[in-house]
Amino acid sequence: MDDSESDDRRTRAGTTIRLHAADGQALNAYRVRPQGPASGALVVLHEIFGVTTHIRNVCDRFATQGYSVVAPALFDRVRPAVELGYDADGIAAGRVLRDAVGWDASLRDVQAAIDAAAADGPVAVLGYCLGGTLAFLAAARLTGLYGAVGYYGGQIVQFIDETPRVPLLLHFGEFDPRVGAEDRERIRRRHPEAEIHSHPADHGFNCDHRKEWHAPSAAKALATTLDFLDRHRPPA
DSSP states (O other), X not given: OOHHHHHHHHTOSOEEEEEEOXXXXXXXXXXXXXXXXXXXXXXXXXXXXXXXXXXXXXXHHHHHTTEEEEEEOTTTTTSTXXXXXXXXXXXXXXXXXXXXXXXXXXXXXXXXXXXXXXXXXXXXXXXXXXXXXXXXXXXXXXXXXXXEEEESOTTGGGGTTOOOSSOEEEEEETTOSSSOHHXXXXXXXXXXXXXXXXXXXXXXXXXXXXXXXXXXXXXXXXXXXXXXXXXXXXXX
């Protein structure tokens, strides 16, 4: 079995559902539930590459931990069913799509995902890259959450004065040129209430489809994330 066949098989656990944002916008989302009763719900926010095989795999893995997971397709407003490559062209295209959608519209779509996920228990949000920034903003602006986790959110600094209203966990790579040491320190100083972890890795270290993947950092961040979610999750 080659890697593509393995990835395809690993992403068959979930289904595509339709979400509706407050402004009437419809968008797709990948949804996967655990085999047994859900211990809670999780909204997973993708990188600038869309709801890729990797993101679906992430959702499937959290489902094995007992979570019901919803991953909204945050580019559907301007280009449905986006799955970009992890290369310079994919990065450039993703940035164009991010800017075309805008932060406010993206947060409306995140809220729609939170509302849908809530049927299965208390909801936390977890995001990577673009999704990491949106997780921070969701903690400050959205409702229906008990916690938020952001991995290497490159735009958090521009929103640094916003105040999270739920417990917040942030992961960064020490060698990430997009979130340098100065920016990480600014975030630490401005948000002492947040749990912030630095890992000996680059941007995108959690994605095993990228050359920046760093397995030890990804494993440690996952363990920290699961502990954070467990500590802060209220009874269903």
